[in-house]
Amino acid sequence: MDNKSRSGDAGCSIGAGSGEGTMRRVEELRERTVWKSDPHTQVKHLVYRHYLQCWMAKILQTFREATIVDGFAGPGVYTDGPPGSSIVVAKTFLEHTAHRRFGRLNLICLEERPDRVEELQRQFAKLPHSPQLNISIQPPGTFAEQQSRLSALAHRGRVETPVLWLIDPFDLKSAPFSLISQCLTGPRDEVLFTLFTNELHRFCQREGFDKTMSAYFGGDHWQVATTERRAGARKEAFAAAYQQGLKDQGLFTGSFGIKISNQSARYHLILATHNEAGLKCWAPVTWKLDSYSGQGASADTADTLSLFDEALVVDRLDVALRAHAGTEQRWETLSSQAARLNHMDKHLRQVLDNLAAQGLAIRVDPVKARTAWPEGCTVRFYAPEDVADEAS
Ligand SMILES: C[S@@+](CC[C@H](N)C(=O)[O-])C[C@H]1O[C@@H](n2cnc3c(N)ncnc32)[C@H](O)[C@@H]1O
Known part of the structure; x- marks a missing residue:
């Protein structure tokens, strides 16, 4: 040198x-x-x-x-x-x-x-x-x-x-x-x-x-x-x-x-x-x-x-979860994916709430739970075209 x-x-x-x-x-x-x-x-x-x-x-x-x-x-x-x-x-x-x-x-x-x-x-x-x-x-x-x-x-x-x-x-x-x-x-x-x-x-x-x-x-x-x-x-x-x-x-x-x-x-x-x-x-x-x-x-x-806690930007995680459309994923997989993208479980739940509101994520197991996304749950993901109203 x-x-x-x-x-x-x-x-x-x-x-x-x-x-x-x-x-x-x-x-x-x-x-x-x-x-x-x-x-x-x-x-x-x-x-x-x-x-x-x-x-x-x-x-x-x-x-x-x-x-x-x-x-x-x-x-x-x-x-x-x-x-x-x-x-x-x-x-x-x-x-x-x-x-x-x-x-x-x-x-x-x-x-x-x-x-x-x-x-x-x-x-x-x-x-x-x-x-x-x-x-x-x-x-x-x-x-x-x-x-x-x-x-x-x-x-x-x-x-x-x-x-x-x-x-x-x-x-x-x-x-x-x-x-x-x-x-x-x-x-x-x-x-x-x-x-x-x-x-x-x-x-x-x-x-x-x-x-x-x-x-x-x-x-x-x-x-x-x-x-x-x-x-x-x-x-x-x-x-x-x-x-x-x-x-x-x-x-x-x-x-x-x-x-x-x-x-x-x-x-x-x-x-x-x-x-x-x-x-x-x-x-x-x-x-x-x-x-x-x-x-x-x-x-x-x-x-x-x-x-600024309420102003979280979780775009990367949102994109990653949307890519699961057509599949079911276990909580552990999603949580691990979130961690690799430097996100916490609270961000994961936030993005899932948002996707659920659009019909793009649904908890399929357990059927009954006290919270929307409990640890151990299974989530099924859909694509926007699966949700589109066929009549419109
Ligand atoms: C950036 S300062 C450390 C500051 C400290 N870590 C802190 O956060 O308060 C780097 C220190 O490493 C010492 N230093 C430099 N080269 C070194 C080496 N090769 N091995 C051990 N210490 C070294 C320097 O004397 C200096 O005190």
Whole structure:
């Protein structure tokens, strides 16, 4: 990789734009132990918190023990006060309403810089102790070099131990696709990954950058995205290409674009999981943060989104269900299809209500039920021509 491409990816999670502001930010991140938060970080942490709340409730009430690895932990705090990701994880556990019923959570934190590791230790020292929360702050080290050791620590001798990996670096080089794949070796491993779509969009056509791109994506399928001209569409196409690479490995995946106001996403959070149940936690998170499409949050509206709960856009699901015309489908199939389209069961019921009102969906089993679309029901679908009034 040449110097040009290195300067390109150096701007990654910090590349808010160009000029003096960005330069100051780059220096702040390089020179200071602790830096100032920004609205994007707050939205990212909101996604973490919502996802972790659901993940903890499901995983820690099913398994005796699970692990979260924060592989790019940072110092655990921002100069303006908000907690860093590792502290967000610990607090989500300690403040969870069900936490007394939880199995044990191991939280392993890795950070490259010694000064940030020391600050992280100071931040953890302020938290209350819980025997169910086993915190392990690793000596300074780089993720790529430590991954296999961390994996052994995280699984604690049992490959089936659920492990959630948080991968949130500053640049493209630190987390190539091969490394992400390594984090998904165990059958219950999951990854929540920061995908630098802004930098991919800006640097993908720079000379000599294609090698970095292919290493990042684990192939050259990223090239399909370069045909998109508009920034927003191209960034979404990069996220979709990355997800395709995960699906090709038999994984389930969700994505969420983090943006400010009406600008296109600065980066995407990508979830990769072996189990479709993982998507059942992901969809509600994204819908909570973006009630219009469930695909991306605007940093300045993230707090007020519940106002829009009634204005759900469920077009993709509507189209998918209409395609079942002429068949009967079980609830489990429909619910699973909804999850893959990043929709919750409440959206499924909403679309079914709408189709039923047009005669296009009818519950055929059970005949009697207290609600229209109970779990376990069977639904028959019709095409609009089946419903058309022959006399007219
Ligand atoms: C984007 S920041 C992490 C922010 C943190 N996850 C949060 O949300 O509060 C990336 C951190 O990773 C550290 N870092 C950079 N390269 C690394 C590597 N290869 N291995 C481990 N840590 C690294 C940086 O020093 C920095 O503190």
